[in-house]
Amino acid sequence: MTAIPLEAYMLLSIVIFGLGLFGIVVRRNLVTVLMSTELALNAVNIAFVGIDAHLSLANGQIFALFIIALAAAEAAVGLGIIISIFRLRRVESTDEITDMRG
Amino acid sequence: MDYMGLLAFFGVMLALALILISLNALLGPKTPESMEDYPYECGVPLYDQSAQSTFHQGYYLLGLLLLLFDIEAAFLFPWTVVYKYLGVFGFIEMFLFILILTYGLLYAWRKGALDWQFEEEVLER
Amino acid sequence: MERLEATFPLLPLSMMVPVFGSLLILLLPERFSKGISLFSAGISFLIALSSLLFFDFSKAQAVQFYQYYPLIPELKVGLALGLDGLSMLMYLLTTLVSFVAILWSVRDRQINHRLREYYLWFLLSEAFLIGVFSSWDLMVFYVFYELTLVPMLFVIGIWGYKLRLYSAYKFFIYIFVSSLFLLLGIVSLAVEHYKLFGKFSFSYFDLLNNHYSLEYGLFLFLLFFIAFAVKTPIVPFHTWLPDAHGEAPTAGSVVLAAILLKMGTYALLRFNIGLFPEVAVFLMPVLVLWGIFSIAVASWYTISQSNVKRFVAYSSVSHMGFVVTGMFLLNMEGLRASIMEMFAHGLTSASLFMIAGFIYNRLHSFNMDSLKGSAKYMPLFAIITVLTAFSSMGLPGGSSFWGKFLTILSAREYTTLLAFLVLVGAFFSAVYILYLMKVLFLDSKEESKLVHFTDVRGFKLSAFLLLVFPMFMVGLAPYLFFNIFDKSAKELLLLVMRKLVGG
Amino acid sequence: MENIVASLIIVGIKILVLLAIVLGLGAYLTLVERKVAAHIQRRPGPMVVGWHGLLQPLADGLKLLTKEDLFPRYGNKFLYNLAIVMALVPASLVFAVIPFGPEFEVFGIRVKPILTDVNVGLLLFFALGSLAVYAIALAGWASNSKYALIGSMRKAGIVISYEVVITFAAMGPIILAQSLSTYSIVQNQIDQKLWYIWLQPVAFVVYMFAMLAETGRVPFDVQEAEAELVTGFTVEYGGMKFGLFPLVEWYVETLSLSAIGVILFLGGWSSINIPFVGFFDPLFFLGPLSPFVWFLLKVGLVFLFVLWLHWTLPRYRIDQITSTAWKVMLPLTFVNLVFTALIAPLVWK
């Protein structure tokens, strides 16, 4: 049985990472932006796991595990902040939170 | 190879699901009526078109809690499998981990995240 | 260079006296401020005078009262304090002028609020200035050099005249930014020393051993020169000066003109010539012509002023032109002229600013016209004014005479044309003084406003006398002063020759 | 080459069996439920179609297939259909990691009666279980109807609460078995001569609670709450699309969760256990078929237990359900985990 080549993993992860960054830049909805950052982090996970399979090591998977955990924490905090933004002012778009300028 | 079986099964189930979804469109009668595709409102005329408004923030909190605890579970799974080889050290590590988790749960508890108070100031306290 | 270690911490002490005084001012009630500052400035002046007794004139080229306190041994940064002939002169000037400035302030009506801060800043500035003139470590020199900015910023900004905030701001930015180049130059020297000898050093004596290619030397020279040219100032860089001097309170202008400008010329002499003799020689024609240009342009500006303070300020610029010209002529007479002019200008400009301040105290105006008729109603004041003015103009017997005369002499050593150019410069500077004289004594057809005011007396008179007396000492017995700095100048010249011949 | 062909055939057969279980058994369980419910309420239940209503599921299926295909006017069509896929596929995929019996030999080929004995079988189970939330949330959201949305939020809230609980509850058996593979968990129970329920009674109870909640069975069926929300998040679905949701939720999921419960706590296909001594098999006469029968028997018993509860208990409020999960069940599982970690060395060989 042939293993999936590293290039495939890397390509996938790069594509997803790019999508994440693209989403952060282009999307306007607060939650979508947050999700895009999480997407980018998950792309890193794919890369790590793929590299691990390629090198037959385990360190990358541990890294991926930590990324999962901390990304979750970040998402939790992010959602909290978004909710409190929403409670203060009914905004949904990043265009609307530009009180501070200069 | 194990996963190939899984993949095949997944394909079969996906196909099945798609078939079952589309069967009604093929087999069912088509009798268009003006009101038939209105959302169900107990017969009362529709108040507003979108129901996708806000819901109780308790659900958000549940979501956040799930996020955190499920992830911590992901840390515990590897530990459960190799616990045999870790000995006392593994036990202490796990104990600390669980302790911290319990603290997190306690925190959510004390801060009222688990009580569905139907008032505004849950997050703020 | 030879260093004579001090057995007695003279320089630290004379720096600590004002600092200690300022601490006392902070701690004691405001009504003691005047007395304390007067007392500590006087003490440090006395210390400076008495240090002349211990100064070994036979070894005036050596650094005497030398002491070293390491700050960062690894980089060889340390508090290296000492006086050679040149710094000795500047040290004397500093303590004298500081004392005079404080003496003047005691009766200055402009200084009527926040007295405690005022005297605090003056004492601190005296301490920093002593530090500037006695440091032999470039980094420490830079620290003191920068530190002198802070007191002056506050003095101009708080007790100055109408445009004080703008002037203080401008003054600080000009000097601070230009001196950043100096900082870069200083650290580059140390790094160069590291690359040559494998260890850092900021000590002047070590850095004398550095040698550079001409291009690199030129680059470093310019880094130093920018800072000092702004400080001195030389003409295109002078625009901060009229504002700062014009808006500062009298005592502030006195210290600014008499000492702070000397920092620039002193440093040019010490560092630009001392550390980069080849470059100095290379650039000599440019710099000399630049100096003469500076004299001429500044004189032109001076004549067109109607504000006395700005008048004096511009005249300072032109005097500084003499100093720079003399210095970069790079012969014995030139250096003598330059140093003498530095000292002389310290005295005369201080006195001129005090004259302006005196008039302002009486009439609340800096207009030239206010001086009209002073010869009639305030004879003592008029006499002092005349003495100062002639001294500044360079009449024989006046203090500036030697500076101008020797500059011409030294220029004569190169070509007569150059001497002629310097002479033209001297002529210009005579013109504006004569213009001042005209206003003072000849334009008295109209009724003077000075009728109802008393003449100069008391504290202010003694302040004037403290300046006028040395002016004539310089004019009449220049050898007293040549004794102090001649050997240092010769040493500097030797340095230049040695580098040129040996290198 | 032959091996590959053989294994392909075996995989094919296994998939067919699983399909039969998911669709056939799933469908027939509706009949079982209706009969059980009817008998609990002292009535006969469906009696018309076929003998004692045996053909009723078929008739129901046919009826559902010939309904008109409706779609709520303001909904999102893609998500609306995706919800069904997301409900059916993961729920049925769980069966891939359920071992129905011990390894046996047919025509010289050793066959494990499990589709894929992966070494992270339980992890796969939890992962697929988590996906169920998406189906629910999507269904409610895509319908764009208030009743559907409220129902789906309630259900999702419950499912995510109990997802955590069920995960932690399952950790006890995993520690004891030192494996995440479902097959070896059962094998370990047999080797250690111990059903894990004897050491994990608390975890088992918690697991059962969580199972009821996850499948939306009474007493945790607030997502439907007939009197309030009609049929909850499925209110806007019609025809076969409507039919699939209860099929998945009430039968396929219940069945798979029962099976996993049996595997984790009741020794899978092993016969009756006397702790640390051995197994007692009253069905020995069935020979090699006995493990399979035992497994089905246990699953069936657990399933019937669920049905029994469903038709006897009242319903709780949503906040009561979730706070029970977090305040009672989760701490219990924590304690159980530490306890298990302490006693685990006694069990290991």
Add this chain to the structure above:
Amino acid sequence: MELRDLVGVIEFPHLQLLMPEIIVLLTGFILFSLDLLYKKAHHRLFTVVSAVGYTLALLYITLNPFLSGSTFYHLYVRDTFSSFLQFFMILITLFVLAFAYRYYQQKLSLYREFYYILSFSLVSAMFLASSYHLITLYVALEGVSISFYILTALLRGDFNSKEGAFKYLILGGISIALASYGAAFMYLYAGSLDLKEILTHVGENRYFLVLGLVFFLIGFAIKIGAVPFHFWLPDAYQGAPTPVTAYMASVGKLAFFAPVVRIMPLIEEHFAYAWVITVSIISAMTMLYGNLVALVQKDVKRLLAYSSIAHSGYILAGISVAKVIGLKAVLYFLVAYALMGAGAFLVLALLERHPEWQNRMEEFSGLRFSMPWVATSFMIFMFSLLGVPPTVGFVSKALIFTTLSFDRLWWLAFIMILATGISTGYYVRLVVLTFMKENSKPFQVKSSLAERIVLIVLTLSVVFLGAVPIIIWSFVSPSAEMLFKR
């Protein structure tokens, strides 16, 4: 089974190495428990408990300054460098703590979470300063960042606070994603997660390493606020509660720069060229941009935020010279900025307690009359940020100049002079306003004893450590030499 081999070599961790971290962490947990179990606990109790904990950790570091070694399979490294940075992190956290209670009381935002999130972020920051291992770095980085997001958002009813936090969160998320993606590439190159091993590894496909390093450093550049990755910083700093801003500006800077500084010695010769070029260009942009934009600010907090960006630029200038002298300069600058940045923001924190204080520039006019001592210390911080001797700001700038001259990066030195020249504009304007303008509206705030002590200590240390630079230098120099020793 290889599993047995894998876990068979369990070493017992040398816990004394991470005693300071453990103490701070325990403090955090004690605070946490206090909050959970004792609902009526007064904030003073929280403050005292945290202060005691931090002081203990500080004492431990002070008493064992040369403790070094690594534990947890090289996941954690303690050396003089980390002890040195940690010392200042804890110290400044203590300072910030003194200002917290009254500030939050004034802003009606007395969340007890502040105390323990503060200590958790401190622990993460301490870990960030003491590891070569990418996993530890990642976890610590996330720890610091997440705590910062929360701390930024903890101001009741203040939209700016939430807005700043959200922007910080998103950019922080990108930065972490980039950094970890870089880590993935480096891992692919060397098959190891230890930065030391990665950067000394010789293997094929060197471009993976370069790519990884670039991503990794861009991640940190975002955290540091280097232009063009700075967008979040002014908003986050302005939105955050001011004590938190002080904390983020000082401890955050120490923490986020630490890994970058650790990489410096490992930049090999053939990397050095690219390193110098990229870092120096970023540095030039950062200092110019920060100062230019700060010049036109009307809000002092935002102005200081931009000045913080500019200071990142100065520090980056030192980093661009990956030599031992550069490292020393950077270390000195980091500590210097931590002290003076914290000081400047803490003065603001004190002033913001006045209910009508809006952080406008004009409000500073005549501050000298209403609060002479606060004005004086503010002046000293401004002068230090500007780089007037004999403050720490001056010494650090001089050291950066030395560094640049060492590599003959004249253009960067001139840009730095230009940037400093621009910065003169606003720093001196603030001083001029404070001391030389008349009072338009007297603001008076009563400060507590602790606040007074902290401000005095900070002011004096800014002056004294600058006048006698040998004190910090004697720690900076050996740490830098140690890092460069292979």
